[in-house]
Amino acid sequence: MYIKIRLLGLTALIAASVVRAAGAEREPAEYIKICDVLGSGYFYIPNTETCLRIGGYVRYDIGLGDVRSYDSARTSDVRTGEDQGTWRNNTRFTFKTWSGQQTELGALTTYTETHVNFGNSANSRDSPQNYGFNSGLALASAWVELGGLRVGKDGSAFDTFVSYAGNVLDSMLVRSAGFDTNVAQYYFDAGNGISTVISLEQGSGSAGTIDSYIPHVVAGLKYTQGWGSITGVAAYDSNYEALAGKIRVDVAVTNQLSLFGLFGYGSNGSLNEDSNGAIANHVRGSYKIWNGQWAFWAGATYEFDEKTSFNFQVSSDQLKNSGLAANVVYMVVPGFTVTAEVDYDHYGNFGVGPADPTTVKGTSKPNSVGGILRFQRSF
Numbered sequence: 251m252y253i254k255i256r257l258l259g260l261t262a263l264i265a266a267s268v269v270r271a272a273g274a275e276r277e278p279a280e281y282i283k284i285c286d287v288l289g290s291g292y293f294y295i296p297n298t299e300t301c302l303r304i305g306g307y308v309r310y311d312i313g314l315g316d317v318r319s320y321d322s323a324r325t326s327d328v329r330t331g332e333d334q335g336t337w338r339n340n341t342r343f344t345f346k347t348w349s350g351q352q353t354e355l356g357a358l359t360t361y362t363e364t365h366v367n368f369g370n371s372a373n374s375r376d377s378p379q380n381y382g383f384n385s386g387l388a389l390a391s392a393w394v395e396l397g398g399l400r401v402g403k404d405g406s407a408f409d410t411f412v413s414y415a416g417n418v419l420d421s422m423l424v425r426s427a428g429f430d431t432n433v434a435q436y437y438f439d440a441g442n443g444i445s446t447v448i449s450l451e452q453g454s455g456s457a458g459t460i461d462s463y464i465p466h467v468v469a470g471l472k473y474t475q476g477w478g479s480i481t482g483v484a485a486y487d488s489n490y491e492a493l494a495g496k497i498r499v500d501v502a503v504t505n506q507l508s509l510f511g512l513f514g515y516g517s518n519g520s521l522n523e524d525s526n527g528a529i530a531n532h533v534r535g536s537y538k539i540w541n542g543q544w545a546f547w548a549g550a551t552y553e554f555d556e557k558t559s560f561n562f563q564v565s566s567d568q569l570k571n572s573g574l575a576a577n578v579v580y581m582v583v584p585g586f587t588v589t590a591e592v593d594y595d596h597y598g599n600f601g602v603g604p605a606d607p608t609t610v611k612g613t614s615k616p617n618s619v620g621g622i623l624r625f626q627r628s629f
Contacts, residue, residue, distance in 0.1 A: 423573020
């Protein structure tokens, strides 16, 4: 018994010595350090002075009816072959990153945004009607900025600097924005609420990408005060030697109510009459994407409380295409919102509305109504 006790004691002593030795050799744990200089959510990448933030969202949309962004998905009954409508569905996962650090030349920052979608489409160019499919990766943004100089992939400054029209889901009723591009931009804050941008852009698409060494050029000027802001942008399309511009006014009426108005004009949009006497629009330039030479958008946002807001928007163009959109956004819990929207389209002299199966093939309905229900978890 005495020998057994001595052996147990010796074993315990050896084990304790091994634990102490292991603890002495182990390097101190390196914990993630919060970087609050750039704002909430940033942390230091270990062993660097770079701050990083990651985020994104998961979104599920349900659409019905015949609105422009959510044209009713058409399909055929699998048993009878009869043409009929169905739900328009889309699920999107978006991943975002932000980084930044201070240098002797100013703040060095980056931003990336990548989309992945799965859903059905009414556009036969994308897929057969009502086929659920993965639409692959889409690089929405990827740029680096030092001081005020930004290079990389982003939305055109013609859109981003003046901001997108309204807080509505269907942005296609009368188009105000919509193309991404490689850019070389310079932002300058002059103080007293005045800021400017100059942007050299590649464009996108078969007709929008520059066809020489001369880039598209966008310039903008903004004046911001406590009551709101006034912003103007002008764009030069080097392919068509065409000009376009937009001016926007935002007004904070109260803490709950805000209003905006946006007007666009394209000097090189030519209007001609076709053989039937109808006005046809021959769009020139990548920046005037609305129909006719001019278009306008106006809207309001009213916040009932911290969880619920109401958004409204009206839009129209020279060719008498117009749209109305209204939605209610409700925050179920922080980070999770549900949006219900109703949209109305009127297609005027430039009939590009969704096809009506009850009419002659190739014609369009002059009026259409639809709706969108969105669930979004942001992080």
